[in-house]
Structures are given as structure tokens and as C-alpha cells.
Amino acid sequence: MTLADQLAAVVAQLRRSTVQVRGRGAAAGSGSGIVWKPGVIVTNAHVATKGFTLVEPADGSVREARVVASDPRRDLAVLGVDTTGLTPADIAPAGTLRVGSLVLAVGNPFGLSGAVTTGIVHKLSERRRRTRLILADVRLLPGNSGGPLGDAAGRVVGVNAMILRGLAAAIPSDVVERFVREAQLAA
Amino acid sequence: MDTLQMLSDNLADAVDHAAAWVVAVNARPRIAASGVHWRPGVVVTTHHTVRREEDITVTLSDGRTVPATLAGRDAATDLAVLRIDGSGVPPASFAEPGSLKVGHVVLQVGRTGSAGHSASFGVVSTIVGPWRTWRGAEIDQLFQLDLAIHDGFSGSPLVDSQGNVVGLNTSGLLRGTPAALPLSVVNRVMDALLTKGRIARGYLGVGLQPVEVPSALGGKLDPPRRTGLIVLAVDADSPGGRGGLQLSDVIVAVDHQSVADVRDLLALLAPERVGSTVAVEVLRGGTPHTIRVTIAERPTR
The missing domain is CATH 2.30.42.10 (PDZ domain)
Known part of the structure; x- marks a missing residue:
């Protein structure tokens, strides 16, 4: 496979597990989400607003979601959704990233489904040898919030959460995994 | 291993290779600027990021912060040269001069403190020259880059896909847009600053x-x-x-x-x-x- 074909395959893999997340009604904001495991979609707390949340996968279906857990401090939310027919993402620990590693962001800016941007890891913000935040030199737009940051193998390494001085700031997959486990225990 | 993963590893290897001789120059309030350990004991950075001439320190890749003295600065080419005790950290490795072409993939590797290095990725957009800077220096070449400017851009090295230096980055010569001075210009100005401390114009x-x-x-x-x-x-x-x-x-x-x-x-x-x-x-x-x-x-x- 050529480099271009491989890139297209990696993008397709990430898009399969990316959904659009929005509130009900015209005024509701929208963002992105990741099919983390069967029945579980992960997004940012600032995307999963209270009340009804709708999830739209790339297959065109619209599914109702329930906010199972939301933590504004970590800016993460777990949605309970019927994920029948959807492919959960392949998750890799963020520790596999190095400064300079190729990364891809997939999301729904302006309601565009599955928009892709690429770049490299700019900096890894660490605390006690654990990655706290991934800063990537990748262009993000507000609708990217809650969407995946993927690696060169199409695995999800983080959840895009905000734009920090022109850099994409993503929550490492390990932090997300811990949050999902806590949410499921509590539920 | 697939080629995309190889490209990713190659980029991270190039960044690692370069990070060993990228330093942080503490010569202005708040955030430090990047610099390059160009030769043993000699650090090159940008003139516009050196805001004081005394009490300058340099943070090395091994985390140590050492005192530095300003050997000279040249506003016209936006370059400044510092002397440090550089023992223990390697000096930069360089690409063949003149090897860089429009479209080449390049990386910028910066350091703004003791908390690791940073990188961004882009391509050489155009090569202009001979060219006269807005402050009157005649330089043979300037690389214009398609690369995002983040903290630590100015004074950082522009490196090729092998991690070897091809130029010194500055946002101070093209109205805040990303550019890099070629090795020939940096070497000429650095030699003059090391011997005379300034360039008379x-x-x-x-x-x-x-x-x-x-x-x-x-x-x-x-x-x-x-x-x-x-x-x-x-x-x-x-x-x-x-x-x-x-x-x-x-x-x-x-x-x-x-x-x-x-x-x-x-x-x-x-x-x-x-x-x-x-x-x-x-x-x-x-x-x-x-x-x-x-x-x-x-x-x-």
C-alpha cells in the first residue's frame, strides 16, 4: 500500500468510531464523540450538556443518549447509547507517543462529518511520568471537541478537548479509560 | 512495518536527535526562547528574544541551567551569540549546506524551559534571495516556511527529516511569519560576533x-x-x-x-x-x- 492509501485507511478506521454529539433543538451546540466500547460513547463534558443528547454516527442514524457521568474538571463525559452496528475504537495508551509522532484529529467542525486534520505531537505535558495532556500541532475547530486524536496506526490515543494557543490539547487515552471505568462502577 | 508508522517513528527520531542540542535561553521576562548549541560552548539564538544583556542563563537538554555571556548581537540579521560552559552536552549536527529545496519536509524543535522539548512540522514554502532585511543586512538566502509558530519558535533550529540542522528559525524577519536563516548566514554572522562582538553597518x-x-x-x-x-x-x-x-x-x-x-x-x-x-x-x-x-x-x- 502506498503512503496515501495507508493514510486513507487510517482515517477510515478513525471515522468509523467517531460520532457527532449534539443537544436537541436548533440552538444546541454540537461536538464530537468516540465509540469507546459497546454501549459507551466518550465526549467532553462541555459537549454533553444536560438534558437530551443526540448522537449521530457516520451511518446517518440518530440515536438518543443518556449522560451516565460528566466531570467538568477533567472535561470528560460518558454517554450511554445503543451502539448496535457501530465499531468501537482501537485504543492505545498515550505513553506510546513521542514528540514528533504523527497524529490525526477527526471531528465534526461546522457539522461537517468526519473532517480530518493531521500533524505531529508538539509537546507532552507530564506529571510524575504520566502524560497529563497531549499538545499537538494539529489544526482544530470548535466542533472537534470530544473527537479522537489518533496515531499512525489509527488507534485512539486521546480525546480532543480544546485549542490552547493554536495547539490541539487532547486528554490522554489512559485518563479517559480510568474515567470510563469509574463511571461504569458508579452506574 | 507499514510506511505511515515508519514515517511517524522517523519524525519522532529526528526530533529526539535534535533535542539533545536545543537549549532554552532565559534572557527575557516570562517565557524563555529557544537556542542552538551550535559549536562546543557557543549558543546561537535570535536577537529579538534577547531582551537583557546581563544575567542570561541557558537551560540544557540534560535539565541543567548554566550561566551564559552575550558574545554579540546583530539586529539586522536577528541573530545573537552566547558563550556557555557546554561540557556534557553535544553540539549540533548539520545537514549538507544547500541541500534544502522547496517542498522539503522540515521540523522545528524548540525548548522553553526544563520541562522537555517541543516540535512542529511543515514544509519549505519558498526560498528567497539574495535579500535585504528590513534592517539593512544583505543575506544570500532566506527560507520561508509553511509551519505553525508556537512558543519557542524563534531561536530554534530548523531540522531536516534526519534531525540535522538546516537553518535557524525566526519570526522577526518577515513580519511575524515563519522563516529560517540558512547555515551560511548564521555561520558568517556568528564568526563575526565571536571575534568582534558586533557587525558594523x-x-x-x-x-x-x-x-x-x-x-x-x-x-x-x-x-x-x-x-x-x-x-x-x-x-x-x-x-x-x-x-x-x-x-x-x-x-x-x-x-x-x-x-x-x-x-x-x-x-x-x-x-x-x-x-x-x-x-x-x-x-x-x-x-x-x-x-x-x-x-x-x-x-x-
Whole structure:
């Protein structure tokens, strides 16, 4: 496979597990989400607003979601959704990233489904040898919030959460995994 | 292993390779700027990020912060050179000069403190040159980059896909847009700064704009002149001011050479002309005058 074909395959893999997340009604904001495991979609707390949340996968279906857990401090939310027919993402620990590693962001800016941007890891913000935040030199737009940051193998390494001085700031997959486990225990 | 993963690993390897000799230069309030351990004990950074000349320190890749002394700075090329005790950290490795072409993939590797290095990715957008900087330095080449500027960009190395230095990054030469000086320019300026501490450049101390000289006036001159430079500002305590240049004088020739452009005049202000006296022909109120001006050295700031 050529480099271009491989890139297209990696993008397709990430898009399969990316959904659009929005509130009900015209005024509701929208963002992105990741099919983390069967029945579980992960997004940012600032995307999963209270009340009804709708999830739209790339297959065109619209599914109702329930906010199972939301933590504004970590800016993460777990949605309970019927994920029948959807492919959960392949998750890799963020520790596999190095400064300079190729990364891809997939999301729904302006309601565009599955928009892709690429770049490299700019900096890894660490605390006690654990990655706290991934800063990537990748262009993000507000609708990217809650969407995946993927690696060169199409695995999800983080959840895009905000734009920090022109850099994409993503929550490492390990932090997300811990949050999902806590949410499921509590539920 | 697939090629995309190989590309990713290759980029991260190049960043790792370069990070060993990228330093943080603490010479301004708040955030540090990047620098390159160019030669053993010699750090090159950008002039505009060095905001103080005393109490400068450099943070090395091994986390140590060591004192640095300013060997010299050159505003015209936006370069500054520091001396450090660089034992224990390797100096930079360089790419073959002239190997960089438009479209080449490049990386920027920066350091703004002891908390690791940072990188961004892009391509060489255009190569311009020979080119004169807005502060009057003549340089043979400048790389314009398609690369995002983040903290630590200026003073950081531009490296190729192998992690070898191809240039020094600065946002100070092209109105805040990303650019890099080639190795030849950095080496030439660094050598001059290490031996003399500065680069002398000629200076008149006047603000000029090109104008057309009406043929009724220009035709009267011998030889006739069609173009000139009108004086829009004069610093009284400058060579031009002391020599007697006045606002609205129109400079038509210097040492009998016509001047159509500010560049023509800057070309006459080369380092070897400092201290020499030139005959400046002006039109003042329509009447030709010749004024003698002694070219002085451009102030460092």
C-alpha cells in the first residue's frame, strides 16, 4: 500500500468510531464523540450538556443518549447509547507517543462529518511520568471537541478537548479509560 | 512495518536527535526562547528574544541551567551569540549546506524551559534571495516556511527529516511569519560576533521615500536625474543630521551615483564604508546642493 492509501485507511478506521454529539433543538451546540466500547460513547463534558443528547454516527442514524457521568474538571463525559452496528475504537495508551509522532484529529467542525486534520505531537505535558495532556500541532475547530486524536496506526490515543494557543490539547487515552471505568462502577 | 508508522517513528527520531542540542535561553521576562548549541560552548539564538544583556542563563537538554555571556548581537540579521560552559552536552549536527529545496519536509524543535522539548512540522514554502532585511543586512538566502509558530519558535533550529540542522528559525524577519536563516548566514554572522562582538553597518540616520523628479528640475542637473529619495525624517544627532540634510530635501545622487530606491542607498552603506565621507547631491527648494556626510556605524538597537 502506498503512503496515501495507508493514510486513507487510517482515517477510515478513525471515522468509523467517531460520532457527532449534539443537544436537541436548533440552538444546541454540537461536538464530537468516540465509540469507546459497546454501549459507551466518550465526549467532553462541555459537549454533553444536560438534558437530551443526540448522537449521530457516520451511518446517518440518530440515536438518543443518556449522560451516565460528566466531570467538568477533567472535561470528560460518558454517554450511554445503543451502539448496535457501530465499531468501537482501537485504543492505545498515550505513553506510546513521542514528540514528533504523527497524529490525526477527526471531528465534526461546522457539522461537517468526519473532517480530518493531521500533524505531529508538539509537546507532552507530564506529571510524575504520566502524560497529563497531549499538545499537538494539529489544526482544530470548535466542533472537534470530544473527537479522537489518533496515531499512525489509527488507534485512539486521546480525546480532543480544546485549542490552547493554536495547539490541539487532547486528554490522554489512559485518563479517559480510568474515567470510563469509574463511571461504569458508579452506574 | 507499514510506511505511515515508519514515517511517524522517523519524525519522532529526528526530533529526539535534535533535542539533545536545543537549549532554552532565559534572557527575557516570562517565557524563555529557544537556542542552538551550535559549536562546543557557543549558543546561537535570535536577537529579538534577547531582551537583557546581563544575567542570561541557558537551560540544557540534560535539565541543567548554566550561566551564559552575550558574545554579540546583530539586529539586522536577528541573530545573537552566547558563550556557555557546554561540557556534557553535544553540539549540533548539520545537514549538507544547500541541500534544502522547496517542498522539503522540515521540523522545528524548540525548548522553553526544563520541562522537555517541543516540535512542529511543515514544509519549505519558498526560498528567497539574495535579500535585504528590513534592517539593512544583505543575506544570500532566506527560507520561508509553511509551519505553525508556537512558543519557542524563534531561536530554534530548523531540522531536516534526519534531525540535522538546516537553518535557524525566526519570526522577526518577515513580519511575524515563519522563516529560517540558512547555515551560511548564521555561520558568517556568528564568526563575526565571536571575534568582534558586533557587525558594523553604515548608517545615515534619515527616513527616505522614493520620488520622481519632475523633468523641469531633474533635466537641469548634469547628468540629468529622473528619480530621487525625499527626506521624511532626520535624526538631528545622526550623520545625516550633522551633515546638514533637511526635511524635504530630495537626494538624487551619492558620490555621483543616482539613487532610485532606498536599496541603492543601503548598498552604499556597506561595512567598509563606515567612517568615509560621501558627497550627497540634493535638490532643496528646486536648487541643487551638495552636502558632505560622514557615514557612521549603525547603532546596535
